[in-house]
Amino acid sequence: MKETNLFLAIDQSTSATKALLFNFQGELIDQASLPHRQIYPQPGWVEHDAEEIYRNVIAAAAQLMAKSTVLPEHLRFVSITNQRETFVVFERNSGKPIHHAIVWQCTRGEPICRKWAEAGYENLVQQQTGLRIDSYFPASKMQWLLENNPEIQRKVQQEQALLGTIDAYLIHRLTRGRVYASDHTNASRTLLYDIHKLDWSDDLLKMAAIPRHALPEVRSCDAYYGETDFDGVLPSPLPIYGVMGDSQAALFAQRCYQPGSAKITFGTGSSILVNTGSEPLVSKQGLVTALAWVLDGTPTYAFEGILNFTGATIQWLRDQLGVLGSAAESETLAASVPDNAGVYLVPAFVGLGAPYWSPEARGAIVGLTPSATRAHVVRAGLEAIAYLINDVLSAVRSTTPFRFAGVHADGGAARNAFLMQFVSDITRLDVQAALTPELSALGAGFAGMLGMGIVKDLNDLQALPFTATVYHPCMPAETAAQLNQEWQRAVKKVLS
Numbered sequence: 001m002k003e004t005n006l007f008l009a010i011d012q013s014t015s016a017t018k019a020l021l022f023n024f025q026g027e028l029i030d031q032a033s034l035p036h037r038q039i040y041p042q043p044g045w046v047e048h049d050a051e052e053i054y055r056n057v058i059a060a061a062a063q064l065m066a067k068s069t070v071l072p073e074h075l076r077f078v079s080i081t082n083q084r085e086t087f088v089v090f091e092r093n094s095g096k097p098i099h100h101a102i103v104w105q106c107t108r109g110e111p112i113c114r115k116w117a118e119a120g121y122e123n124l125v126q127q128q129t130g131l132r133i134d135s136y137f138p139a140s141k142m143q144w145l146l147e148n149n150p151e152i153q154r155k156v157q158q159e160q161a162l163l164g165t166i167d168a169y170l171i172h173r174l175t176r177g178r179v180y181a182s183d184h185t186n187a188s189r190t191l192l193y194d195i196h197k198l199d200w201s202d203d204l205l206k207m208a209a210i211p212r213h214a215l216p217e218v219r220s221c222d223a224y225y226g227e228t229d230f231d232g233v234l235p236s237p238l239p240i241y242g243v244m245g246d247s248q249a250a251l252f253a254q255r256c257y258q259p260g261s262a263k264i265t266f267g268t269g270s271s272i273l274v275n276t277g278s279e280p281l282v283s284k285q286g287l288v289t290a291l292a293w294v295l296d297g298t299p300t301y302a303f304e305g306i307l308n309f310t311g312a313t314i315q316w317l318r319d320q321l322g323v324l325g326s327a328a329e330s331e332t333l334a335a336s337v338p339d340n341a342g343v344y345l346v347p348a349f350v351g352l353g354a355p356y357w358s359p360e361a362r363g364a365i366v367g368l369t370p371s372a373t374r375a376h377v378v379r380a381g382l383e384a385i386a387y388l389i390n391d392v393l394s395a396v397r398s399t400t401p402f403r404f405a406g407v408h409a410d411g412g413a414a415r416n417a418f419l420m421q422f423v424s425d426i427t428r429l430d431v432q433a434a435l436t437p438e439l440s441a442l443g444a445g446f447a448g449m450l451g452m453g454i455v456k457d458l459n460d461l462q463a464l465p466f467t468a469t470v471y472h473p474c475m476p477a478e479t480a481a482q483l484n485q486e487w488q489r490a491v492k493k494v495l496s
Helices: 050-067 110-118 122-129 139-148 150-157 166-174 202-208 246-253 311-319 329-335 374-399 417-427 439-452 458-462 477-495
Strands: 006-012 016-023 028-035 075-082 087-091 161-165 181-183 217-219 224-228 238-245 262-266 270-277 288-295 298-307 344-346 364-366 406-411 430-434 468-471
Touching: 006 050, 006 166, 006 238, 006 439, 016 050, 016 439, 028 050, 050 166, 075 166, 075 246, 075 439, 087 139, 087 150, 087 166, 110 122, 110 139, 122 202, 139 150, 139 202, 150 161, 161 166, 166 181, 166 224, 166 238, 181 238, 238 246, 238 439, 246 262, 246 270, 246 288, 246 298, 246 406, 246 439, 262 374, 270 288, 270 374, 288 439, 298 374, 311 374, 329 374, 329 417, 344 374, 344 477, 364 477, 374 417, 374 477, 406 417, 406 439, 417 430, 417 468, 417 477, 439 458
Parallel strands: 006 075, 075 238, 181 217, 262 406, 406 430
Antiparallel strands: 006 016, 016 028, 087 161, 224 238, 262 270, 270 298, 288 298, 344 364, 430 468
16 A cells, blocks of 8 residues: 655755655655765865755655655655754855855864863853854854855855855755744754753854854744755645754654653764753763754753764774775674774774863774784774763763663664674663664654644654664673773873
8 A cells, every 4th residue: 555644854964865755653665865975175174065965955855756656745744854063154045055064073163162262151152052162063163164264254244145054054945045944953053052042142143253144043843944846856845844953853753752761873973862851951071951852932951972983983994994895894893803802992083072072182093912903993993982872871870860771772873783782781771772764864754743733742753663672781790891991091092
């Protein structure tokens, strides 16, 4: 029987753009994916071609509709989820980018961040945004772009150009300029947004010298964002409902609706989010406070630990070091040796994120001996992801009253059984690795289903089918503790 009630989700990630079809039970029907280039103008700088990304959105939607048996009239709405913290400067009228998108991994804003810290802005930033001053977030790179490109600065000041995160850029393009809007989860990652007032902060806009008129209107995750026909791919336009940053969207799809529920999204980087309820909490342990989502104007908050180089470590082992033929091979290779032989890989390629927040740190492989093989190095790369996750979860445990026995996992690496078991062993928690694929896209779609009135409330979403593989700690606790101690020694070497 053909599906006749579907939604189309766009997942624009750090490495690729996907167009996906889901039914209202949350089942993935079909998908198409196109990668885009990673551009490295100089060490520490990372860019994407925003025009290439938009072309891929249209092309992925066209490929999906061409190869699927689904008819356009079966589609009810479009949702969008996206890589957070990456931003684009583009022309107001045409929507065309006038500079490459500057990616969340890019560190060019570090000198400006230091200047802000020296000027005493740290408390203001944390109080209003829940974040900390760091070049991971766009504000410093937005200021850098304007200061170093007088023509771009002129266009922004004269309201000829806009500064938007990827969601706002895509919405502007898809609606042919009729809507310029972002959702709260994306706006709150810019370092310019007050998560208490749910509005752009005049104080922080002044700090970064960013004009308010260049930034998008901010709407709830389940709000209406205009309509699109994907530049003629569809015979008639569909409404856009359900917009969320990718990590929050995964939390939403995992049904982490109760305070204390937690998830890890494994991607190029990884995000650990813990639902903290209707009031924002403050951590002194290297965690940031985030907006988990805003539904119909009502916010839910979370603690987040940001790891900026996790899946990218496996890509580095494959593409730069050449010790892997494919990312999937990492599981087999890591399991081919009984232990790491004392080898630890600290993936501080663009600094260390939570809970260390050391942008100056650089990556290292320590503990090498003549007996170390490529299998040991690959295993160390996978194990590093688990150690970093444990560092964040330890900070959560020491900060909150929540005591959780398990954690949800999603993303590509959630299919790596070696990694999932090691995460469980090191954290001493059950890990529920989602078998339901593409959770970020699904979470944005769930918000769209709420906005469209297809489901009434979170209880309806909670009742939808969900499958996961559960991993339980198997390693002796004393062994896990010893490995963590050795990991901490390795981290101290790169921090010093």
